[in-house]
Amino acid sequence: MTSTPTSATSAPTAPSVPLRTQLLRRKPVERLVADAGTGAGGQLRRTLGVGHLTTISIGATLGTGIFVVLGEAVPVAGPAVVVSFVLAGVIALLSALSYAELAGMIPAAGSSYSYSYATLGELAAWVCGWCLILEYGVSVAAVAVGWGQYVNELLHATIGVTIPDAWSQPPGAGGYFNVPALVVVVIATLVLLRGVTESARVNTAMVVIKILALLLFCAIAFTAFRAGNLTPLFPLGLAGMSSGAATLFFSYIGFDAASTAGEEARDPQRDLPRAIMLSLGIVTLLYCLVALAAVGAMPWRRFEGTEAALARIVDQAGGGSLVVGLLSLGAVVAIASVVLTVLYGQIRILFAMARDGLVPPVFARVDQRTGVPRTNTLVVGLFVSLLAASIPLGELANATSIGTLFAFALVNVAVLVLRRTRPELPRAFRVPFAPVVPIAGALLCCYAMLSLGASTWVVFVGWMVLGLALYAGYGRRHSRLNAPAPHAVLPPQ
Template identity: 40%
Template sequence: MNLLRKKTVDQLVQESTPLRRTLGTFDLTMLGIGAIIGTGIFVLTGKGALTAGPALSLSFILAAVCCGFAGLCYAEFASMAPVSGSAYSYAYLAFGEIIAFIIGWDLILEYALQAATVSAGWSGYFSKLLEGFGLHLPVELTAAWGTTPGVTTYFNLPGFVIVLLITWILSIGINQTKRANDVMVIIKLAIIVLFIVCVVWYVNPSNWKPFSPYGLYSFQPGSTQPMGILPAASIVFFSFIGFDAVSSSAEETIEPNRTLPRGILYSLGISTVLYVIMTLIMTGVVPYKEFAKFINAPVAGVILATGLNWLAVIVNLGALLGMTTVMLVQLYGQSRICYAMGRDGLFPKFFADVNPRYRTPFKGTWFFGILTALAGGFININILFELVNIGTLTAFIIVSAGVMRMRRTQPDAHRGFRAPGVPFTPILAIVFCLVLIAGLNWETWVRFAIWFALGMLVYFGYSRKRSKLEPGRSPSDHADAEDGEGAGPALKTELA
């Protein structure tokens, strides 16, 4: 039983069945910004400010540095193996099948849980926007059961509908996805700049004192959660999740060797600058302890403190667009990871089927879109969002370690981009990831262990024997193993 059987770069590229290549550097940067800027600004800054005080800006920088080192490693892999699958495909190259499956399983957790979690926040802002026009949804249909203490809710209808709408856009083609994302990101950035220009004049520097009330890491009397810059960084790390989804678009990217690294790094840089500016302004306008009054809508609370009520409607729109692009990119990455795993035989071929008209993994996109919509609609998953962080940090560690391994085992492989400072860059990425993991609570570790155990049951019960690398099986065996067209033949016919 060879659990560490690997694929080569040539093998991955040869087996890839390119989808419609239309994404350039600008589109990838917009895709990355669309994934990063959303929940971090409009939701997590409230909890982050209570955890770190004004030093939350340093927490964002710490999380960004971690993602920056990891992003350099992703960029090297993306230029070396421009195929769908992101960290899953990279782990297949560097470490072998079982590690690749574990990372793919983690990424499913990352993308699905984040999209479902964001749909809950989207619903709240949508309800507030409607209230501004005198419209009110039945409170029972504004959130999942048990989400809001003291309020009876059963179903998150707005979140359910927006996830299905995004799924429809993703399923009908990358061009439609690209246009929708680009427009929403541009409007979102314009609204954030408007907020900065209008609100910066209300900053009171005395609100920044003390700048770091809880230090780097501490426990306060009566609190079971750690406080300080490091725990806040572990929380707001959630804000940066999504840039890795850019690398999963490799088979839909023009000149991926050049454009993928640029898209990853540009989106990280722009988003970090905006996060730091927004955090400093918000904690400068409102004393950090007062964020407890509006923890779920911190930007709206800051606007309320300034008296610029006209700005509230515009910022609510920006929040909706921000969260919409986050969900769009997460569901996009979800479908492409499962597409790659289905193509390799680790998931049913259903997920690798490509619609000949739209040239997208149509069935897999709708499968996970519906599951995510139901999860966000019925289940209170807010307590699980830290699972997204630990799953993503694990993937970052594997990718960073993979760069060092590939430099040693395949030093002459073509690399359109080489991460600078290897092995120090990936080592620093790993260290920062481990530091952020240490800031998570023990319940997250337990839940992650349960998810890992379920993944091992799937791998040994289904995936291992159906892998294309299983002795005696060939790509053609896999393609004919089940009813329906395989991704490869379908796309070859379409391209011809």
């Protein structure tokens, strides 16, 4: 007798099996792939090619660190912020190689959550998914906070007015409510509700605009470049450079966004690895170029207290109000693109977790007309918009970095596990020099986590405790692995 998958809307009761077995049970790769084409809530549509996938990753990444977090990283690292970008890029590259291998093998919407489910077990998958909620959802809010700074720069350069701090800053940063941050999240939510193809087209246009804006900045900033601004290169020592890299790792969040589109890619085995590596290469090159131009054009101590550093540099370099206005417009578009694509990734992570039963099934229901998880999109958009309007940038950026680093470490471990347990599985892309590269990627992620401050760790631990409580109260009892499935559940090893 053949069993059939339990629908995403079912709520099985946790079986009477040992707790350790339940927490470490794994979801086979074959079942992950099969579930990508099924689901009582509806299926996502495969409409994206390598170009769209690449711009999704670029859109989710490019702009976050340069337009927003650079002003916070330079006072920590000094001119060595350029080296910090390189170090953060190396950490990201090692993890990107692991993402590329797994994305080609497991073309599911869950990204590293799904990879952890197949290799490390249900508890690790939940923890990874919970970190991804921190990574994607909170990073959207953090980026949206910085968006308001550039809206003010644009308004000042064009019509000579700005939004008062009371309504452009969150509580704790001199304001009552960050209205621009709320607005940009609402706009992104409305775009996503129209469908993935329409969203991808809008994002592609925005990616082109922000690349042009960054090239314009470099052209102006290099005219004011002073070699003396780069000496001493390490005024705050190697510890400052490392701390800057940990903070700037936030700016690489997003290269993995293409992997969340695994169920909407036309040829995921071929295109996902290409999109991940291509997007990271483009982003790293631009980051290093812009960072070098920025610290060469303005002494590093003058970056303190600004979240719109590039606009200030252009203004002081004599670019004039027109160039400042164009750069601010590029930044507004760039950050809006990050909000759009990272919000997209957050929604797909919750979609995958809901289909597995670990979060309520409402997040897995797909609108038949648009092919979009509509309720999921609305709930996430509302939550993130309120978070963005009420929390200062710095704490959001650091909390996002630690959640991302933890998830990336798990992805590197997942590559090692699958190489040992499932060597026969076809791999469109293979991490070179394995197991050295995945091990180095995992260790560097752990090192960067340890470079973050105590307050960030307190937030992270609190977030994990909350997540484990939710898993114990809901996810463990509603997991689809409690029910029979067409592929046997692998026992813990």
